[in-house]
Amino acid sequence: xxxxxxxxxxxxxxxxxxxxxxxxxxxxxxxxxxxxxxxxxxxxxxxxxxxxxxxxxxxxxxxxxxxxxxxxxxxxxxxxxxxxxxxxxxxxxxxxxxxxxxxxxxxxxxxxxxxxxxxxxxxxxxxxxxxxxxxxxxxxxxxxxxxxxxxxxxxxxxxxxxxxxxxxxxxxxxxxxxxxxxxxxxxxxxxxxxxxxxxxxxxxxxxxxxxxxxxxxxxxxxxxxxxxxxxxxxx
Numbered sequence: 243x244x245x246x247x248x249x250x251x252x253x254x255x256x257x258x259x260x261x262x263x264x265x266x267x268x269x270x271x272x273x274x275x276x277x278x279x280x281x282x283x284x285x286x287x288x289x290x291x292x293x294x295x296x297x298x299x300x301x302x303x304x305x306x307x308x309x310x311x312x313x314x315x316x317x318x319x320x321x322x323x324x325x326x327x328x329x330x331x332x333x334x335x336x337x338x339x340x341x342x343x344x345x346x347x348x349x350x351x352x353x354x355x356x357x358x359x360x361x362x363x364x365x366x367x368x369x370x371x372x373x374x375x376x377x378x379x380x381x382x383x384x385x386x387x388x389x390x391x392x393x394x395x396x397x398x399x400x401x402x403x404x405x406x407x408x409x410x411x412x413x414x415x416x417x418x419x420x421x422x423x424x425x426x427x428x429x430x431x432x433x434x435x436x437x438x439x440x441x442x443x444x445x446x447x448x449x450x451x452x453x454x455x456x457x458x459x460x461x462x463x464x465x466x467x468x469x470x471x472x473x474x475x476x477x
Contacts, residue, residue: 250415252373253404253424256394259375260337264344268370269363271351271407272341274377275399276442278334279352279468280315280458282475287355287466289323291476294338300330316453326474333377338470346373348470351407353433354457355464360410362467372414374407374421376400379442398440399458402428406461434459 245266246252254262264270273279282292295303306327311317313331321327329335334350341348347366351359351374363372377400380392405428408421417425437443437459438452446455468475 246418246420248416249418249421250371251408251411251417251421252371253376253408253418253421254373255376255396256333256378257337257340259373260340260344263373263375264341264346266371267346267373268367269349269372270341270344270346271349271359271363271372271374271404272334272337272377273351273374273400273403273407274331274334274337275352275403275437275458276397276446277313277315277454277458278329278331278377279350279403280354281313281318281329282334282350282468283352283355283464283466284315284318284457285321285325285327286468286475286477287464288318288321289477290321290325290327291474292468293326293328293474294335294470295328295330296336296339297330297332303328303330314451314454315457316451332380337375337377338475341375342470342473350468350470350475351403353403353406353459353461355462355466356403356406357410357462358465358467360407362469363407364411364414372411374404374424376404376424397442399437399442402431402433402436405429433461
């Protein structure tokens with residue numbers, strides 16, 4: 243039941259979503275719009291690659307060659323081709339690492355590359371179920387200080403990003419209610435306004451990172467399809 247059996251397009255949140263869908267789906271698409279998946283899209287679109295690092299393992303991440311490179315997508319728009327960057331995050335990176343153990347093909351999706359990722363998922367799944375996993379955010383945790391991430395907070399930006407992927411997959415087969423509702427939300431939303439007005443976007447804008455929110459709000463501007471192979475997301 244919780245794996246949304248009987249549907250070829252499925253959607254569930256966070257680590258529990260990976261567990262529920264991972265062993266049943268041929269492809270898992272991890273969505274963390276603000277900001278891991280968007281950062282990955284930027285790097286992979288420039289010919290680089292990203293090694294997702296679980297949040298609890300962030301101390302072991304290799305330092306970037308340029309200290310200005312961070313999880314902020316706008317800091318990565320000039321990353322040279324061939325760069326392999328360790329990126330820790332409490333949501334997207336952690337979920338990619340969890341998903342790697344399920345046996346599914348793992349892709350990283352966001353608003354920018356939703357159509358391209360959906361097209362690749364359709365081919366790679368070869369008729370099997372496709373699961374989309376919005377990462378969400380975390381409640382009540384200062385991620386700069388906390389050893390572990392806090393409880394999941396479902397987040398508007400990831401629901402819309404997941405919906406954008408599902409919307410590009412409609413016609414592949416039956417969609418679960420969870421997947422179909424995300425696609426509906428994406429269809430009627432003003433994405434730019436939603437990301438700027440949601441809690442996650444407001445937090446970033448207040449911290450001076452409006453450019454990251456604007457970059458993450460762009461829809462289907464990228465053809466990058468980051469696929470996790472041997473622990474690295476690359477084209």
